Amino acid sequence: xxxxxxxxxxxxxxxxxxxxxxxxxxxxxxxxxxxxxxxxxxxxxxxxxxxxxxxxxxxxxxxxxxxxxxxxxxxxxxxxxxxxxxxxxxxxxxxxxxxxxxxxxxxxxxxxxxxxxxxxxxxxxxxxxxxxxxxxxxxxxxxxxxxxxxxxxxxxxxxxxxxxxxxxxxxxxxxxxxxxxxxxxxxxxxxxxxxxxxxxxxxxxxxxxxxxxxxxxxxxxxxxxxxxxxxxxxxxxxxxxxxxxxxxxxxxxxxxxxxxxxxxxxxxxxxxxxxxxxxxxxxxxxxxxxxxxxxxxxxxxxxxxxxxxxxxxxxxxxxxxxxxxxxxxxxxxxxxxxxxxxxxxxxxxxxxxxxxxxxxxxxxxxxxxxxxxxxxxxxxxxxxxxxxxxxx
Ligand SMILES: Cc1cc2nc3c(=O)[nH]c(=O)nc-3n(C[C@H](O)[C@H](O)[C@H](O)COP(=O)(O)OP(=O)(O)OC[C@H]3O[C@@H](n4cnc5c(N)ncnc54)[C@H](O)[C@@H]3O)c2cc1C
Numbered sequence: 022x023x024x025x026x027x028x029x030x031x032x033x034x035x036x037x038x039x040x041x042x043x044x045x046x047x048x049x050x051x052x053x054x055x056x057x058x059x060x061x062x063x064x065x066x067x068x069x070x071x072x073x074x075x076x077x078x079x080x081x082x083x084x085x086x087x088x089x090x091x092x093x094x095x096x097x098x099x100x101x102x103x104x105x106x107x108x109x110x111x112x113x114x115x116x117x118x119x120x121x122x123x124x125x126x127x128x129x130x131x132x133x134x135x136x137x138x139x140x141x142x143x144x145x146x147x148x149x150x151x152x153x154x155x156x157x158x159x160x161x162x163x164x165x166x167x168x169x170x171x172x173x174x175x176x177x178x179x180x181x182x183x184x185x186x187x188x189x190x191x192x193x194x195x196x197x198x199x200x201x202x203x204x205x206x207x208x209x210x211x212x213x214x215x216x217x218x219x220x221x222x223x224x225x226x227x228x229x230x231x232x233x234x235x236x237x238x239x240x241x242x243x244x245x246x247x248x249x250x251x252x253x254x255x256x257x258x259x260x261x262x263x264x265x266x267x268x269x270x271x272x273x274x275x276x277x278x279x280x281x282x283x284x285x286x287x288x289x290x291x292x293x294x295x296x297x298x299x300x301x302x303x304x305x306x307x308x309x310x311x312x313x314x315x316x317x318x319x320x321x322x323x324x325x326x327x328x329x330x331x332x333x334x335x336x337x338x339x340x341x342x343x344x345x346x347x348x349x350x351x352x353x354x355x356x357x358x359x360x361x362x363x364x365x366x367x368x369x370x371x372x373x374x375x376x377x378x379x380x381x382x383x384x385x386x387x388x389x390x391x392x393x394x395x396x397x398x399x400x401x402x403x404x405x406x407x408x409x410x411x412x413x
Contacts, residue, residue, distance in 0.1 A: 031283040033322045047102040051109035059113030064374050066235040081151025087129035093145035101332035104276035112280030115384035116236030123192045126269035128155030135256035156197035158188035158241050159263050166397050175204040180250045184243040194224045194239025203263050212257040221246030232383040268342045271392045275348035276328045278356035281381040286317050289363035313362050320355040343405040350398035357385045
């Protein structure tokens with residue numbers, strides 16, 4: 022980007038004063054990592070449609086995977102520290118944050134919560150270090166917003182399980198050493214750890230994405246895939262188990278998108294002070310431009326406050342899934358609006374990948390859809406305040 026000053030955060034209401042030393046340390050470590058390791062290469066990765074593989078082990082070394090989990094080598098961060106980490110990673114790119122979210126919230130969390138001791142010993146230390154990669158297979162071609170309808174089956178054959186079905190839109194699918202696959206068994210939905218190379222299990226990448234281009238998205242096929250009895254997560258039973266993982270990941274998204282919004286806003290704010298039109302005056306001198314910046318910083322600050330409050334609630338064990346729905350829905354909406362308005366303020370330059378805005382804007386379209394669409398979270402809020410479910 023042309024002459025952008027060093028990023029120093031966006032903090033209109035001095036929210037930094039609400040963070041303790043440890044929280045600031047985590048944020049600054051993640052910010053330095055993004056400046057040094059993500060931003061210099063992300064434009065090329067996005068252009069080429071490839072994930073920056075060199076980050077995988079680096080993020081492991083820094084303790085980013087499963088960072089808010091305890092034991093098995095995990096960093097044991099508070100949920101606010103973890104949120105700040107997600108914020109900084111997504112300031113780099115939603116694909117980098119997604120990699121980390123999937124690994125921690127959607128693979129390590131369920132193994133820790135629902136897995137056997139053998140599962141935990143086998144996978145958690147390796148996943149934590151980035152020596153192994155995981156993916157989470159819930160969505161199917163026919164069942165996205167309504168995973169309850171899933172048609173992937175698990176039937177018993179002696180002591181073994183036989184899985185059949187297809188999963189799609191799976192982040193890190195082809196990279197994964199282990200896939201957590203959700204399937205319908207005779208006793209309800211169960212989770213299975215499927216290792217790369219298992220006969221009857223294959224994965225392939227989805228091409229042609231105009232969003233999340235620096236992230237791997239795949240389809241998984243299970244064709245008479247035979248697994249030992251020990252592949253099933255013993256503690257996971259029913260749809261509430263995968264949904265509990267999604268709540269963890271959505272919490273991280275609520276913070277992450279604040280990072281994308283900060284990057285877009287700051288780029289547009291700075292641009293408005295240097296771009297000159299009409300009598301050689303900066304476009305920032307026009308009231309219409311100032312109104313946009315005023316609206317953006319207000320919505321960004323509200324999103325920061327919501328994330329921080331939800332983080333404090335989560336650390337007190339008081340954050341409920343319906344709270345997380347408000348966080349995800351509001352903050353993704355705010356971030357998308359900020360990205361679109363920032364794009365507008367850069368005029369033609371706004372469509373160029375020399376600036377990060379269009380990339381963030383395209384990524385945020387995915388973030389609006391995955392982990393529960395905006396509509397679905399609207400219905401969660403509606404049900405919470407009325408007591409009436411309106412999903413069907
Ligand atoms: C890049 C990317 C990565 C992903 N990674 C993963 C992953 O790692 N693992 C995984 O399992 N999945 C993943 N997903 C899938 C994602 O979770 C689904 O796309 C999402 O749940 C929506 O499902 P769908 O795309 O089938 O849309 P649909 O469910 O078909 O929805 C289409 C539209 O209809 C609306 N709609 C549906 N039902 C209702 C209703 N009852 N009321 C109102 N509106 C409704 C939706 O809000 C949406 O606007 C990923 C998706 C993307 C794009």
